[in-house]
Amino acid sequence: xxxxVESLTKVYGQQQAVDHISFSAAQGVLGFLGPNGAGKSxxxxxxxxxxxxxxxxxxxxxxxxxxxxxxxxxxxxxxxESNPLYLDMYVKESLAFIAAIHQMKNPQSRIADIxxxxxxxxxxxxxxxxxxxxxxxxxxxxQAILHNPEVLILDEPTSGLDPNQxxxxxxxxxxxxxxxxxxxxxxxxxxxxxxxxxxxxxSKGKIVANDTFMGLKEKNKGASLENIFxxxxx
Numbered sequence: 001x002x003x004x005v006e007s008l009t010k011v012y013g014q015q016q017a018v019d020h021i022s023f024s025a026a027q028g029v030l031g032f033l034g035p036n037g038a039g040k041s042x043x044x045x046x047x048x049x050x051x052x053x054x055x056x057x058x059x060x061x062x063x064x065x066x067x068x069x070x071x072x073x074x075x076x077x078x079x080x081e082s083n084p085l086y087l088d089m090y091v092k093e094s095l096a097f098i099a100a101i102h103q104m105k106n107p108q109s110r111i112a113d114i115x116x117x118x119x120x121x122x123x124x125x126x127x128x129x130x131x132x133x134x135x136x137x138x139x140x141x142x143q144a145i146l147h148n149p150e151v152l153i154l155d156e157p158t159s160g161l162d163p164n165q166x167x168x169x170x171x172x173x174x175x176x177x178x179x180x181x182x183x184x185x186x187x188x189x190x191x192x193x194x195x196x197x198x199x200x201x202x203s204k205g206k207i208v209a210n211d212t213f214m215g216l217k218e219k220n221k222g223a224s225l226e227n228i229f230x231x232x233x234x
Contacts, residue, residue: 001026002151002181003047008056010042017042019205020056029177031196031213032185035233039205040185041081044153047183048078061150077144081155081185083136087129091120091139094128095146102147110146117175118142119168134165141172145180152176153183158191170194189225199225203233 003025010018018039034040045051047058049069057064063071086094092111099107115124118138123131128139137157144152154173158166166188174195176182186192192199192213199216201209209216209232213225220228 002061003183004057004059005043005047006057008043008046008058009054010039010046010051011054016205018046018053021202021205021207023200023207023210025181025183025198027177027179027181028197029173029182029184029195030198030200031192032183032200032202033187033192033229034202038202038233040202041155043202044078044155044183044185047072048076048153049073074147075150077147077149077152079137079140079144079152079154079157081159083140085128085136085139085143088127090127091115091124091131094139095142098143098146104147107146110148114142114146117145118172132165134161134168137161137165137169138172141169145176149180151181151183155185156187157184158186158188166191189229193225201229201232208232 001024006022007020008018009020032040046053047060047065049065049072052066059065060072061075065072089097095111095114096107099111104110115121118141120138120142123135128136141157158169161169170191173182173184177195184196196213199209199211199213200207216228217223
């Protein structure tokens with residue numbers, strides 16, 4: 001398993017944001033669902049070594065997020081919900097900047113491959129500030145996968161996109177899931193149905209479902225994922 005989470009807990013003051021959760025993820029796309037404030041982003045920030053857990057254990061590709069954070073970061077790509085980008089940089093310039101951070105040797109061919117993979121070719125000579133939101137999301141994903149990580153964590157990557165942009169990003173996520181472990185946080189249920197082979201639902205810091213999409217439907221008498229989500233999180 002690329003990701004192993006065991007009894008993971010995070011407490012902020014008096015608030016238990018994540019409450020002894022356990023799950024694992026292998027190659028493919030895992031849909032990580034939950035209402036706002038359920039603990040999704042906190043869990044992802046722990047997995048990416050942005051914040052420490054209070055207790056429990058999490059490993060990425062066999063490396064402990066608390067004891068071996070540099071090894072974890074080498075193997076993980078992260079697109080946060082805010083998608084922080086340098087808007088005055090050109091697309092290719094921003095990817096070269098990220099390549100330098102990763103100390104990649106001879107990165108130009110890799111940058112060219114990633115531009116083609118993410119469909120950024122027509123926009124590669126523009127400043128990021130000139131791009132539509134859909135293309136900005138593609139730049140964020142390009143930066144996250146540039147160093148060819150084994151694990152990719154995407155927090156609301158399609159939020160605010162129009163239907164055409166959404167289809168393009170969705171296909172990109174599907175393609176990435178063929179060779180990587182992708183954790184996808186989203187509120188769009190059709191997206192989960194289209195791309196995810198595993199679904200984890202978290203509510204009030206606890207996991208309330210962990211199954212395949214078809215397994216969830218069978219356990220809930222063929223109900224839609226939206227109805228299953230509402231039932232489990234209310």
